[in-house]
Amino acid sequence: MKYIGPFLRINSMTPENISNQLLYFSRESLKHIALNSRCGITTSLKDLKIKSTPNTDINIFKENSPLLCVYKKAHDKIIKGKYGPYWDDSSFKKELTVSGNVYMTLSLLKLADYYYQFEKLDKNLYSLGVLYSHMAKAQLDFYLKYLRNDDGMFVNKKYTGSNGSNLAFEIKDDKYKVSDQCMLMAAYYKYSIDPNAHDAEQFKSFSKDILNMFTTYKDELYELPSEEMYKFIMGLNIYYEASRDTNAELLLIDLMDWAIDDFYTQENSHSNDISEYSLLLINIDMFNKNMNSEFFLKEKELLLEKLSLSYDDNIGIFIKKQDKKEISYYGEDFVSYIAAIYSFKDDLKISNKIVNVYRKGLISSGIIGSWPDPPALNNLERYRDFTQKSEDLISEDNFKQNSIPTPEASSIAPIFYKSVKFKTKKYQFTDIKNSFNADNSIYPIFLCLFCLN
Structure with a gap:
């Protein structure tokens, strides 16, 4: 019976469960990166200049280390310190990519909107939204001052300062992405x-x-x-x-x-x-x-057909374009595929594809390091319309992925890893790049928040 229970729960998963799980994971993953990791230049609550109001309590974040920017790379291990978990700074690659940083800031702004719902309902959750808003401003100010070249374009930089010194950066690559400037x-x-x-x-x-x-x-x-x-x-x-x-x-x-x-x-x-x-x-x-319209319906169907043709029924995932015995998959590959076909979820075949790509691709591949526990029962996020009524309790399977250990149990950060490889002959995932990479770890969070929400 220990086997049958989990089996039935897995197979009863729906696209809605998957969307809810990914949104919850994205909220918690970004919170961990932006407030706990210390993987970047940090600031203080004092410097953020957040004013106290009857609806906010910023002191609950006094032991956190808000990021002004995020470094390019780090190991996935969590160190348990006196003031909470953090990452090993000896593993940091102190380069700043525009992509990773702008995806972080946009995601914080998106989540600020989410937490503003709790203004008159929950002081702690609303305060998190206020904190994210102030962090976003500080980050945008930071980018203006430190991440531009002589032409005013935002470009990748390398941190050249040392602990306790003034901030110093040099251009890592003067080439820029037009899409980054747009973001x-x-x-x-x-x-x-x-x-x-x-x-x-x-x-x-x-x-x-x-x-x-x-x-x-x-x-x-x-x-x-x-x-x-x-x-x-x-x-x-x-x-x-x-x-x-x-x-x-x-x-x-x-x-x-x-x-x-x-x-x-x-x-x-x-x-x-x-x-x-x-x-x-x-x-x-x-x-x-x-545009409040329905343009490009023919093209939507053609694109859905293209994506469906890439799906392999035997293994339950899509196969990327390849010319090698191994295919590299990134978190954004799975998330963007799910987000792209999500509007067709009422079609049973598409619904099954979403569930299989999520279970057999995103989850089984090992590309997620750890998964936070669901919110406590006294947390308003556990209830429809935030009522805290027992009949409105949202089931745990809308938050938790049971097959992945928690950060507390594993001492692994709740992040999307950089990549994983798939062996086409053995039909198995291998060679997980189990490290944090700002571009590859934050971009899937951004996609979840903006494309599944």
């Missing part, structure tokens, strides 16, 4: 409309300056590689959702039309390119939500 445009604007924003007009104005640059040099955007273009469009979707800016709308419509034309033009050349198909399908859903 930062979205982050600066999204912060400007945050209820707890300070210097809102300055942030909004700076964000619009970036948009003006894109509209001025629009023709150069058409030269972007497909995946870079799709990430750019995703950033523009986020910006437009926040701003409803007319110029952004015109650019978004234009680029979506271009992306669809490019899909047809390049259809044969990037066959079975799962990441590109997934991103384009996600963008169509985001675009339609923004």
